[in-house]
Structures are given as structure tokens and as C-alpha cells.
Amino acid sequence: MSMFIDKGVSYVQKQRLAYIDFLLMFRGYFSRSDLTAKFEMGMANATRDIALYKELSPKNIELENSTKQYLQSKNFKPLFNHDAKKTLVKLANDITDGFDAIGDISFPIDAPSQLNIPDIFIVAKLVQAILNKKPVNVIYTSLSSGSASRELIPHSIVDNGLRWHVRAFDRKTKSFRDFVLTRVSKVTIKDQIIEPYEDKLEDHQWMRMMPLQLVPHPKNVQHPTAIAMDYGMENGVLELNVRAALAGYLLRRWNVDCTLNAELSGGEYQLWLKNRQTLYGAENLAIAPGYQQSEDD
Incomplete structure (x- = not known):
């Protein structure tokens, strides 16, 4: 500038x-x-x-x-x-000024470095497609099949705490899935009308909201009041409404013990999911700490 x-x-x-x-x-x-x-x-x-x-x-x-x-x-x-990092934060918070400069003031605030930052031009094309409800053709590199062309109908960009994903309908598998932004190397917007079944409203995992009740871990935490203060709990409970598609990411990010009887030990598990039955039907729970669907769920 x-x-x-x-x-x-x-x-x-x-x-x-x-x-x-x-x-x-x-x-x-x-x-x-x-x-x-x-x-x-x-x-x-x-x-x-x-x-x-x-x-x-x-x-x-x-x-x-x-x-x-x-x-x-x-x-x-x-x-x-x-700037990719600043712009992604702005997009996530509906800030559209486009202006990164904040003058000569240096604020005494820092945060851990992100290991992977998406290409802002890739993000821009996907955002355009989302806002204008258009399909895209992308080159996507997966761990299982390498690089290949995919046709997607993106509807949301998500920060899961570790990576940025685009949530999209995948015409290859005919399902809604998450795609890691840093694995997208090319985006071409297609001048096509999306089909009704490809619309975000048909992404049931995205549209379904799950009420989560997080409490201080009953076995790993000696002073639960400290945890309650950390998370602003009321009456010892933090109540959240989370999209089913994002529940697993949140539970993993905050190391929430999802076992039936708070069975995970270790100082990293300071929270326990009190109402684990709410997770029934969510699809990405393999990453939720300790979660195994039981006959009681």
C-alpha cells in the first residue's frame, strides 16, 4: 500500500x-x-x-x-x-472493510503461530462461489488418492481450530463433506445453477444443532471452580449449541472427555461431556476423545 x-x-x-x-x-x-x-x-x-x-x-x-x-x-x-491470516479472521467475523493497516501502534498481544495458512486467492474464489451460489471445479489433493479434479458446491468456510475447511457438496460422492483448504490448488467457478439437493439446506449435519453440556472433569480436576471460571460456566455447566458437522472438531480441540463415565485420565482432560447422548447421529465423532457409541446411546 x-x-x-x-x-x-x-x-x-x-x-x-x-x-x-x-x-x-x-x-x-x-x-x-x-x-x-x-x-x-x-x-x-x-x-x-x-x-x-x-x-x-x-x-x-x-x-x-x-x-x-x-x-x-x-x-x-x-x-x-x-493478508491471509487477517482476512480469514475478518471473513469469519463478517468484517468487510478490506483494510489491514492499523497505523503505527504495536499492540502487546500475541498468539501461537499457525502451521498452515490457506492461499487467500483460493479462499477468494470459494467465497465468490458461495455468495453467488455457483459450483466450482477444484484440484484437490487427498491423503488416500492424491491430486484429482473435483466438482464441489461450497456453502461455508470453517476454522476447526487447527485447519481451515470448506464445507461442500461433493458431486463425486454425492454427499456433503469437509475439504482442507490448503489441499486445494486451483479453483474455477462454473456458470451453472446448483440443484436443490446440493443446497446448504440439504446438509443435515450442518443444519442440525446439538446442545452440549460441558462440566469440569469429575476425576482429573481438583478445583472445579477454576475450570468454571475459565469457561464462564453457570452453575458449573457450560451450555453450547454446536452444528453436528462441527461437534467432533470442538470436542477434540478442547480435549473434552466423551466417555460415558469420565474415564479418560490426564491433565489435558479438564472437561467432560455430561450429556453424551446428544451426539447420536453426528458423523465426525471418531476424533472426539474417548467417544464410542454404546447400546445405551
Whole structure:
């Protein structure tokens, strides 16, 4: 973004240009009304910002006269550097400013490094497909079959705590599945209409919400009040509603003992799932610590 400093573009206008860039990259289009609504500005100011963006990146946008929308061109190259880690957090929290700069302030906050960060251009194509309800053709590399072309209808991007996944209908297996984003090497959006059975509403594991009751582990924790404080429990219970498709990820991430009688030992198991019967029917429970479906479930 240093190129803007020489051109004398103000910080506020950088934000508006970054928003245009963000919409083009992750939605595939924008209109003047997007700018006027977001920044509470008049049409004339929005027109000037669009003209400046076109001056800086003349090959990035194409005007569709019938809709008065500006579309991402085939030669699109983002004007701004959309940092992968920051942008994924923004997308997860519905933040669409497109602007990564926070000035010269260095905040005293740190976090463990992520070992795998998806390609932001792969993410952008998938987000475009999701927002516009389009299928995609991807090159996906799996542990079992290597690299191959797959046709997917993506509907959500998920952080499971360790990796980013895209949840999608897979036309090969005719089922909804999770695909690791870092294993996707190419995405091509297809101009097709998705079938009703490929829609997110038909992903029953995604649409089903499971009530989980997490409590301090009755055998591994000497002072349960400390655990209750850690997780903001009320009356010693943390109650969550989790999608069935994501339940296994959450339980593994937080090392929740899912055995019937809190049988897992070790300091890493500080939580126990009190109502394990709620897990019946969830499909990704092989990764949930200690979970084995019993005749009583």
C-alpha cells in the first residue's frame, strides 16, 4: 500500500478503495450503492472513488451496463495486499472493510503461530462461489488418492481450530463433506445453477444443532471452580449449541472427555461431556476423545 502515499491519497479514501478491492476479490462485483451505504456518502463521491480505483488498476473492473455493477475482470490483480491470516479472521467475523493497516501502534498481544495458512486467492474464489451460489471445479489433493479434479458446491468456510475447511457438496460422492483448504490448488467457478439437493439446506449435519453440556472433569480436576471460571460456566455447566458437522472438531480441540463415565485420565482432560447422548447421529465423532457409541446411546 506504499504506492498510495506518493499519490497523496488520504487514509479515509484508502479505506474506500480497499473496500472496493475487497468486494471485487471476495464477492466478484460491487456497485456505487455499496459505497454509499457503507460509508454514508453521496453518489458523486462514490463515483470519484471508483474513477480513482480505475485509474490505479484499469484492468481490474468491467462495468455491466444492464445492472450498473462493476465486475471483477479476468485480469484482476488486487490493488491491496489482503493478508491471509487477517482476512480469514475478518471473513469469519463478517468484517468487510478490506483494510489491514492499523497505523503505527504495536499492540502487546500475541498468539501461537499457525502451521498452515490457506492461499487467500483460493479462499477468494470459494467465497465468490458461495455468495453467488455457483459450483466450482477444484484440484484437490487427498491423503488416500492424491491430486484429482473435483466438482464441489461450497456453502461455508470453517476454522476447526487447527485447519481451515470448506464445507461442500461433493458431486463425486454425492454427499456433503469437509475439504482442507490448503489441499486445494486451483479453483474455477462454473456458470451453472446448483440443484436443490446440493443446497446448504440439504446438509443435515450442518443444519442440525446439538446442545452440549460441558462440566469440569469429575476425576482429573481438583478445583472445579477454576475450570468454571475459565469457561464462564453457570452453575458449573457450560451450555453450547454446536452444528453436528462441527461437534467432533470442538470436542477434540478442547480435549473434552466423551466417555460415558469420565474415564479418560490426564491433565489435558479438564472437561467432560455430561450429556453424551446428544451426539447420536453426528458423523465426525471418531476424533472426539474417548467417544464410542454404546447400546445405551
